[in-house]
Amino acid sequence: MPQVSMTVNGKPASGEVEGRTLLVEFLRENLGLTGTHVGCDTSQCGACVVHVDGQDVKACTMFAAEAEGAEVTTIEGLAEADGTLHPLQQAFQDHHGLQCGFCTPGMVMTGVALLDRNPTPSEAEIRDYLEGNICRCTGYHNIVKAIMAASGQDVSKIAAE
């Protein structure tokens, strides 16, 4: 089987994969990074979103072999080494942006990618950017609010309770 090597969350990672091994399978099964989830098979739910060379991509719709030499960041690589949460992770907790937690890794990775490109997105821009991430629990209200809050916008006018 072919060998694949990449950098995952700042550390070198390599392993033997089949041609058909998806990046998400490599992360979950070879590396044990089970934070990246699989929620569908048609590339729509976004539970598997990771960053590859700084781009948010769906790890279920990319072969591991295509990430050869790439810098991959997963949800496990977002917080600081001492456990301090990334500001968007913290905002999700502060604003109750998650319930069952299954879509959450993909939501957060997508949200971080949005804020990288657009530091103060409007509500409409956030909703638009989340088109490829499905959440069944939250109705998106608190996810959108958390992303706005993480970008430093005043969310106090958005109904809290």
Added chain:
Amino acid sequence: MYAFDFERPTTIDAAVKALQSEEAQALGGGQTLIPTLKQRLAMPATLVSLTAIKEMQGICEDDQGRLCIGGATTHAQVAREAAGRYPALADLAANVGDPAVRNRGTIGGSLANNDPSACYPAAALASGATIVTNDREIAADDYFQGMFTTALEEGEIIIEVRFPVPQAAAYAKFEQPASRFALVGAFVARFDDGVRVAITGASEEGVFRWSVAEDALTADFSAGALEGLRLSGEGMISDLHGSGDYRAHLAGVMTRRAAAAGG
């Protein structure tokens, strides 16, 4: 997925060579092909990824002023880099799929697949683009040959797509609520010698030019010029998201909106 060998050539020549092996198939961004493989609806012996071929990526302008987009250029890159020169095309690219899909999916992959609900075929056809393959140049009018059918021969890959840049253009898309593909999309492009209108998502024959609307808009480039023009629901896709009549109606609405936005 069935097992297959995976190759990731770095030059066009190597890719073309790899695709000559039996049951080889090209892989663009994979945003449609990988879900298809997961369903075991395709069974390639070798999958040849085009994502590592630098010479197929990027956007430039040729001496005829055409916007030339490498076949392996992602939607996200088109959205960013075509915005100044061809805003309607950039706008279309910025609304294909979702952000993560746009970071992987490519223009060549979309045009090679020719999904009847894809956006890019409307842009290519309405712009009168030229599809450049490893072998030849194909005019858009000759390229699209029906749902999931194109002029591409086996093993032929899209190297580049050359878009003449219209004086004015716009794309109006009405999304299918589940897939977010176009339930109907209309691309209107006005050139010196006339207006071209391409409709995607609607017809069982795939993307098509709406010549009556083209004539009307060539005479008077305004939404009002389309008043009263109707397509027939016959031959239009009819499914759980809408009847043929509804799609025919939407084609009129979207064309008017595109004409208004481009005017």
Added chain:
Amino acid sequence: MPKDSGIGASSKRREDVRFLTGTGNYTDDINLNGQAYVHFLRSDVAHGRLTSVDTSAAEAMPGVLRVFTGADFAQVGGLPCGWQVTDRHGQPMQEPAHPVLAQDKVRHVGDPIAAVVAETREQARDAAEAIVPEIEDLPAVVDMKAALEEGAPKVHDDLDSNLCYDWGFVEENRDAVAEAIETAAHVTRLELVNNRLVANAMEPRVAVGDYSRATGESTLYTTSQNPHVIRLLMGAFVLGIPEHKLRVVSPDVGGGFGSKIFHYAEEAFCTFAAKALNRPVKWTATRAEAFLSDAQGRDHVTTIELALDADNNFTAIRTETHANMGAYLSTFAPSVPTWLHGTLMAGNYRTPLIYVNVKAVFTNTVPVDAYRGAGRPEATYQLERVIDKAARELGVDPIALRRQNFVTEFPYETPVAVAYDTGDYNATMDKLEEIADFDGFAARRAESEAKGLLRGRGVNCYIEACGIAPSNLVGQLGARAGLYESATVRVNATGGITVMTGSHSHGQGHETSFAQVVADMIGIDADMVEIEHGDTANTPMGMGTYGSRSIAVGGSAMVRAAEKVIAKAKKIAAHLMEASEDDIELKDGQFSVAGTDKSVAWGDVTLAAYVPHNYPLDEIEPGLEETAFYDPANFTYPAGAYACEVEVDPETGKVTIDRFAATDDFGNVINPMIVSGQVHGGLAQGIGQALLENTVYDESGQLLSASYMDYAMPRADDMPFFAVDHSCQTPCTHNPLGVKGCGEAGAIGSPPTVVNAVVDALQRGGHDVTHIDMPLTPARVWQAMQG
């Protein structure tokens, strides 16, 4: 008591850190040593006679350990149904067998025929393709009314027909209701469809079976909302494993919405195969499989009539429903269109006479069972739609018509067998008028018009019966289980507390809110309380989480256990302070003697309990741990009023939700932040039902909406910010917390709100449209506007 962590505090969720950092432990994250993988060969036809299954080629494929077919399960029990409905004539429902793997027939697309266990997932799937089932195609029945016609193909050959039951409620009222409708001043009639939905929890189902030859113990890791129920059903009825040899673990579960209540074939298979092969066996559903194997929801076709007198008082309601059961009876399926639906037909209103008729029908489709709200959304939808239609027919204000008929005195005995203990429907409606900014509607409508859009407003009310359920009552109604809940409160020597609850959290935040309750009762910080759930090995027998029951029933069990702990702790404190037990007070984690300055801290007492050196051993046992089982005296009755404003694009038919406001009376609220989140999620699912989601089978029983490409899941850009309020609180009168439950409200109250709003928009726009069936897709709305 620290204000930031007791009852009423919006404490941040302690669950979140693991979910936000990718360190949750979902079932698919579990991989056991030596694990093999199963792939199910599923029927690709909706109805057929299975004459043979040739597995020889598959058995020879690489990596294959064994291929199982129906024959392997011929001596094994079928999947049991947990509720027996008695029909109008006093006869039990028709109850077909539900084999783990198909025996003689396949009855829906997705029905499992065979299972391959192999070393890898792909090998199992490769081999499954080599199995050759011989299936003699039979005509499928998909439409419920066609299924009941004379001579229709039978889903189950051994049953008399495709009619599961014909239920009448209250049967004695049938004639009186008919007469009231005949003689009424006005009758409004409406035919409608409550569209079939797929729950679509984002985590697909997973099962991992394991077996130890050394102990003879089986373990099942599964994505369940109620691991004890699975242990009981699978152990006692399917595989014949006694509970002490069967452990069921539901770790972090990625949403359920009802679909993970039920006992599924794949759970039994993995447990069975692990023992047969002496290897752990894992199954992870793909989303495509989920569409073909998760129990689906709703799917009612209903005619409702509302009779009114000359003063617009409601006098009678008659409703006739065909309810789709699918091909088999899923665990609680029969109860959904009956006891969870008929008993709610009074809604928030005084209607003296009500008759509900439900025909439950077998079809060649995926089984249907409870989905968020389960029966109550179906009741609310038809009632609130027909009231809205009546208001339009009579030319009266829909809110005024509702207010005129509200129940205002409590307790209120409905004519459909339930007693509302408390409520204030005018208060929630008043609050709604405030937070929904009714005054600004006209201006917003003018703005919409200027953009060429039609704006409408929909309003409605809902009531639900939650806190499921009083065991003796549901036993009379056909439930084959008790519906109590349990908790063990284990106090540790240094004062920290571990609570083991039979409730199960799969997104609801129990680890946070349950801890708030116990901490509040003792007056300690919530961080001193840990909640454990989901493992039958360390939690008392519980019935799990569904029907908005966790805080009302599970929370009450926990309160009872904590009360026992406190009572014992007071005895210990009395001994330590040499005082009378009756004089001991507990406040802010301190025990004191009334009227003195003597006190001991919580930790001193807990330490004494476990280090009983100075301890009245002749009077009190050492240790501080108590268990309670709580069985509610009644259902709880959350109620509320919702309002929605939509914009309709008349050119395309597209509906946009511009504003949505929800006022709910949940009684007392433990964690307002979590409660709001529950409402938000319910609203999105209800709006999804109203505008987007539909499960469509073609005439041959093929599922057309079989992936996210065709089943429209609500996305962020389909939703507005919601205005939600739960400040109107009439505490439940019969549970110790005064709570009612909040999990399903949003999904129950929102669909009619949206449809009422769209009809309003169209009528204001001059279109003579009185009803459109859900989902109100652009195509349907446009079609309706064409007349």
